[in-house]
Amino acid sequence: MKTNISFSQAIEILQNESIAPxxxxxxxxxxxxxxxxxxxxxxxxxxxxxxxxSMDGYAINAADIxxxxxxxxxxxGVNPAGEEKEFALIPQSxxxxxxxxxxxxxxxxxxxxxxxxxxxxxxxxxxxxxxxKKGDWVRHIGENYHQGEVLxxxxxxxxxxxxxxxxxxxxxFVEVYRKPKIAILSGGAEVVxxxxxxxxxxxxxxxxxxxxxxxxxxxxxxxLLYPIMPDDKDAITxxxxxxxxxxxxxxxxxxxxxxxxxxTQVSLAQLCEIVFKGVRLKPGKPxxxxxxxxxxxxxxxFGLPGYPNSSALTFYLFGSVIFAKxxxxxxxxxxxxxxxxxxxxxSDTRMEFRVCDLEIREGRYWxxxxxxxxxxxxxxxxxxxxxxxxxxxxNGTDLKKGSExxxxxxxxxx
Numbered sequence: 001m002k003t004n005i006s007f008s009q010a011i012e013i014l015q016n017e018s019i020a021p022x023x024x025x026x027x028x029x030x031x032x033x034x035x036x037x038x039x040x041x042x043x044x045x046x047x048x049x050x051x052x053x054s055m056d057g058y059a060i061n062a063a064d065i066x067x068x069x070x071x072x073x074x075x076x077g078v079n080p081a082g083e084e085k086e087f088a089l090i091p092q093s094x095x096x097x098x099x100x101x102x103x104x105x106x107x108x109x110x111x112x113x114x115x116x117x118x119x120x121x122x123x124x125x126x127x128x129x130x131x132x133k134k135g136d137w138v139r140h141i142g143e144n145y146h147q148g149e150v151l152x153x154x155x156x157x158x159x160x161x162x163x164x165x166x167x168x169x170x171x172x173f174v175e176v177y178r179k180p181k182i183a184i185l186s187g188g189a190e191v192v193x194x195x196x197x198x199x200x201x202x203x204x205x206x207x208x209x210x211x212x213x214x215x216x217x218x219x220x221x222x223x224l225l226y227p228i229m230p231d232d233k234d235a236i237t238x239x240x241x242x243x244x245x246x247x248x249x250x251x252x253x254x255x256x257x258x259x260x261x262x263x264t265q266v267s268l269a270q271l272c273e274i275v276f277k278g279v280r281l282k283p284g285k286p287x288x289x290x291x292x293x294x295x296x297x298x299x300x301x302f303g304l305p306g307y308p309n310s311s312a313l314t315f316y317l318f319g320s321v322i323f324a325k326x327x328x329x330x331x332x333x334x335x336x337x338x339x340x341x342x343x344x345x346x347s348d349t350r351m352e353f354r355v356c357d358l359e360i361r362e363g364r365y366w367x368x369x370x371x372x373x374x375x376x377x378x379x380x381x382x383x384x385x386x387x388x389x390x391x392x393x394x395n396g397t398d399l400k401k402g403s404e405x406x407x408x409x410x411x412x413x414x
Contacts, residue, residue, distance in 0.1 A: 002276040002277075003276065006394065007279060007394075010276060010281075014289065014322055015332070017322065019322060019325040019326065021327060022180045024176065024178065026175050029171050029172060029174050032166070032176055033159070035174075036158070036328075037152055038154060038176050039174075040152060041150070041165075041174065042150050043151055043169065044147065046141050046142040046145070046146055046147050047143075052139045053138065053139070054099065054138065054139045055099055056098050056112065057097060057111050057113050057115075057137060058073075059079065059095045059096075059104050060089070060093075060111060062109045062134035065131065065132055068094075068125050068132070073123050074093045075093070075094055075096065075122065075123055076089075079104060082101075086102065086105065087102075087104035089106040089107045090106070094111075097110060109132055109133070109135060109137075110137035110138055111125070112137060152166075154328065158174070177326070179220060179221055179222040180220075180221045180248040181224055182216045182223050182249050182250075183226065183243035183249070184212050184216070184224065184226065184251045185251070185252050185253070186209050186306070187264060188204075188231065190203050191203070191204055192204070192206065193228060194206055207308040208253040208304070208312075209228075211308055212251055212311065213225060215312065219413045221323065226239060231263065233263040236263050236264055240252070240268065241271060247299065249299060249300045249301070249319075249326065250301040251304060251315060252268065253304040265303060268290055268301065269290075272291060273290060273293060274289075274290045275290055275291060276288070277303075281353070282352040283309055283377040284314035285305075285350065286303075287302070287314040288303030290302075290303065302315065302319050307377035309355070309377040316410050317353065333408055337405070338364070338365035338367045338406075338407045339364060341366045341368035346396060346398055354375060355383060355387055355388075355389060356387060356407070357369060357371055357372065357385075358409075371385065389408040390405050390406075391407065
């Protein structure tokens with residue numbers, strides 16, 4: 001077990017961890033929004049299958065462009081979109097052809113409607129229209145994609161645009177990873193469930209359960225919520241044992257510090273192999289990562305701090321790396337650059353992910369702290385609205401307004 005490690009050491013351990021993806025299932029493509037592909041999707045045919053017009057206009061042969069400008073071309077037919085009949089062009093003629101229509105035989109150019117005037121059954125290039133060039137406004141075979149081309153890779157997430165592509169491919173069913181089951185437990189005698197009548201004033205609502213559940217759903221998992229754990233070691237051990245049987249990954253919040261009633265870490269150590277405990281990080285120093293071994297299975301376990309901000313952000317920072325492995329992909333945080341709108345003062349040597357207000361000015365990210373009056377991990381409202389995480393390096397110094405800093409857009413979940 002490693003203890004009190006750096007953020008980069010923790011990330012390296014997690015990225016090198018061997019966690020098998022969850023199982024697969026086939027579902028209707030229209031129900032696949034937010035799911036992760038287990039198998040790649042290939043094009044069955046060229047698109048377009050034949051040369052087509054990309055605009056409403058007139059199909060001609062480029063060899064007749066001079067005639068179009070001087071003597072005109074005979075209009076010999078109309079070719080609407082969806083027409084099964086295949087037209088053929090004769091020299092010094094044109095066929096009116098609409099967007100999406102198959103190009104007539106012997107044609108190679110579309111002259112758009114706006115560039116044409118008609119007179120006595122002929123079409124002419126309008127006086128101020130640009131001279132057409134061979135191939136104008138023609139979509140060629142396979143211009144969108146070619147038969148056999150991999151269009152969606154395995155482990156890619158399906159969004160609205162991917163749904164559109166699947167419809168274009170007539171891909172009725174897709175193979176996706178099933179939603180991993182993420183068990184969520186939190187504990188503490190002071191924790192009261194939402195909607196439950198508080199027995200006294202010295203209590204807190206069960207924020208972590210519902211916050212983590214929402215994050216899990218946003219990331220494409222299925223959250224399993226359990227009752228609040230009491231401050232009793234045997235009861236905690238029994239609840240953890242059951243949850244580990246039910247899930248693909250376990251999140252436990254609270255009971256990870258050094259208090260007299262922090263039994264959760266003791267139970268985890270009894271049931272699991274602790275990989276690391278403690279990261280030189282603010283917030284989230286007491287975060288723990290462990291593995292539950294059951295026969296040939298390895299189930300990842302995270303012991304998260306009890307304060308809501310610490311719990312959510314450590315799950316984002318560390319849990320997202322392992323969560324991606326359940327979908328067969330690798331995940332790395334993407335740091336962006338921003339500029340400070342206010343001075344920043346340091347009071348801790350740990351690496352810090354400080355929540356900040358986020359703005360875009362003239363194409364650049366700017367961060368400040370106008371709505372962040374204090375940075376305590378219990379202030380859940382700090383994580384709401386347009387905000388980001390500003391990265392303050394370990395053993396760093398104070399920063400001046402206008403300095404360039406790294407940020408994470410932590411609301412953009414994988």
